Amino acid sequence: MTQPITETTVAELQSWLQVITHPKRLKIINLLMEGIQCNCEIGERLDMPRNLISHHMGILRQSGLVDVERDSADARWVYFTINQPALAQLRTLFDVVLNPARIQPRQPGCGPQSAPIEFVDAEPLPSA
Amino acid sequence: MTQPITETTVAELQSWLQVITHPKRLKIINLLMEGIQCNCEIGERLDMPRNLISHHMGILRQSGLVDVERDSADARWVYFTINQPALAQLRTLFDVVLNPARIQPRQPGCGPQSAPIEFVDAEPLPSA
DNA sequence: TGAACAGTTCAATCCAAATTGGATTGTATT
DNA sequence: AATACAATCCAATTTGGATTGAACTGTTCA
Numbered sequence: 001m002t003q004p005i006t007e008t009t010v011a012e013l014q015s016w017l018q019v020i021t022h023p024k025r026l027k028i029i030n031l032l033m034e035g036i037q038c039n040c041e042i043g044e045r046l047d048m049p050r051n052l053i054s055h056h057m058g059i060l061r062q063s064g065l066v067d068v069e070r071d072s073a074d075a076r077w078v079y080f081t082i083n084q085p086a087l088a089q090l091r092t093l094f095d096v097v098l099n100p101a102r103i104q105p106r107q108p109g110c111g112p113q114s115a116p117i118e119f120v121d122a123e124p125l126p127s128a
Numbered sequence: 129m130t131q132p133i134t135e136t137t138v139a140e141l142q143s144w145l146q147v148i149t150h151p152k153r154l155k156i157i158n159l160l161m162e163g164i165q166c167n168c169e170i171g172e173r174l175d176m177p178r179n180l181i182s183h184h185m186g187i188l189r190q191s192g193l194v195d196v197e198r199d200s201a202d203a204r205w206v207y208f209t210i211n212q213p214a215l216a217q218l219r220t221l222f223d224v225v226l227n228p229a230r231i232q233p234r235q236p237g238c239g240p241q242s243a244p245i246e247f248v249d250a251e252p253l254p255s256a
Numbered sequence: 257t258g259a260a261c262a263g264t265t266c267a268a269t270c271c272a273a274a275t276t277g278g279a280t281t282g283t284a285t286t
Numbered sequence: 287a288a289t290a291c292a293a294t295c296c297a298a299t300t301t302g303g304a305t306t307g308a309a310c311t312g313t314t315c316a
Contacts, residue, residue, distance in 0.1 A: 005158065007155075014151050017149040021146060023142050024304090027135075027138060032231075033232065037235075038234075038239045039263070050262075053263090054265085055264090073240050074262090074313080075314085076261065076263075076313050078263070079239075084228055091228075098219060102161045104161065106166075106209075111205045112199060112284095152274090177276080179276080179278095179295080180274080182294055182295085183275085183294090183295095203284085204284065204291065206292080240314095
């Protein structure tokens, strides 16, 4: 059904999570989803200085999760929006890697239950 | 349909993400899902010293995402497993907060497009 | 032209969390 | 009883990213 989860799949998800997990950045994403896209209002709502907003926006932008657009009337203002294809990709990765259906029973590759087996097998044979 | 997303909803998701986002911890979770649950084998696979594994396991355990179980035959060994209800809760939170259907068009709460409106309204009235 | 403004960039500092080395706990084996 | 072992705990150190303050870019408006 689902493609196998490779190490790079996990690493990909990890780098997405790295971007969104920071408390302020997750709050920013939440505001963007609510339609708050003006830099200054985000600053007010989250009580952050402009340059710090800019810093986090740079990280969000670089990841591809957020797009920027300049105001057509006054080019000093910029608006940020969620990049929906990127969001969809993140959601898919999360869903695939953390899919509960993947969970397997224990593989006894080590521990006391894996090694002693040959010893138990060897014991009964001579007495029988 | 869906309940409103409060600030605490976002904060809850954030604290889950905080736990799973660390690269080594996400890899550990991935191994657990594959059925690798023996502490020593995790150490081998991820090339980490025991005490560091233990440290990260403590964080995973404390979050509720991972359970511990002692080996019934030899109580020195422990096995870790994914707590499925916790995983389900994490998945739900992620799905609800980052739901693309939530994305709203821009709310012009500030910026050059919000303030000038009253000026435009005031202009035509005297001439009419 | 120059003052005001939004946003960005840069260098320096700060800080919380990861990592490391070593001691400790508790169980199994001889 | 003594040794070996898995795991945990603890204090000290390291470190990567967040934060801060100030300078800089480009645009708008008087």
